[in-house]
Amino acid sequence: xxxxxxxxxxxxxxxxxxxxxxxxxxxxxxxxxxxxxxxxxxxxxxxxxxxxxxxxxxxxxxxxxxxxxxxxxxxxxxxxxxxxxxxxxxxxxxxxxxxxxxxxxxxxxxxxxxxxxxxxxxxxxx
Numbered sequence: 001x002x003x004x005x006x007x008x009x010x011x012x013x014x015x016x017x018x019x020x021x022x023x024x025x026x027x028x029x030x031x032x033x034x035x036x037x038x039x040x041x042x043x044x045x046x047x048x049x050x051x052x053x054x055x056x057x058x059x060x061x062x063x064x065x066x067x068x069x070x071x072x073x074x075x076x077x078x079x080x081x082x083x084x085x086x087x088x089x090x091x092x093x094x095x096x097x098x099x100x101x102x103x104x105x106x107x108x109x110x111x112x113x114x115x116x117x118x119x120x121x122x123x124x125x126x
Contacts, residue, residue, distance in 0.1 A: 001018060001019070001020045001021075002016060002017075002018065002019045002020075002021075002034060002035070002038065003016070003017060003018045004016060004017075004038070004042070005017040005018065006052065009046075011049075011050075012047065012048045012049035012050060012097075013048060013049065013050040013051075013052065014042050014046065014048045014050070014051060014052070015051075015052040015053070015054065016035070016038055016039075016042075016051065016052070016053055017053070017054065019062075029111070029116070029120065029122065032069075032107070032110065032111075032126060033107075033111060035069050036104075036107040036111070039051055039069075039095065039100070039103070039104075039107075040104065043097055043100045048097065049096065049097045050094055050095075050096055050097070051071075051094060051095045051096075051100075052092065052093065052094050053066045053069075053071050053092075053093040053094070054090050054091065054092050054093070055090065055091055055093075056083075056088050056089070056090065056091070057076050057088075057089040057090060057091045058089075059091075062091075063091055063093075066091075066093040067093075068126055069103075069126070070095055070099070070102075070103040070106060071093035071094060071095055072093060072094060072095070072099075073091065073092075073093055074092040074093060074094055075091075075092055076089050076090065076091050076092070077089065077090045077092060106126060107126070109124070110122070110124065110125075110126045
């Protein structure tokens with residue numbers, strides 16, 4: 001599951017969040033392509049200027065995924081939430097419209113058939 005959040009058409013900003021991939025989808029071509037298609041839609045169809053990713057600052061796997069997908073780290077909002085009775089600091093990441101074309105090229109190169117062997121294992125990483 002993944003969804004758009006904080007949709008702000010006036011400001012041209014949209015967030016991707018509530019990302020919960022099963023173990024089968026984590027670190028998979030299909031999961032990566034899903035993120036690519038959501039970004040493409042956010043920038044090219046919906047016309048956003050900014051695509052955001054936020055996560056618990058303690059969630060190193062989520063932060064690693066954001067970097068892998070081309071997001072840039074913007075900082076930590078301290079004590080942003082109280083979740084399950086605990087204070088949460090949130091790490092903020094973004095991709096801007098002016099960065100989209102370069103990121104799109106990375107995704108398209110990654111998703112080419114020639115980047116996968118006969119067992120559908122990637123040859124070059126994203």
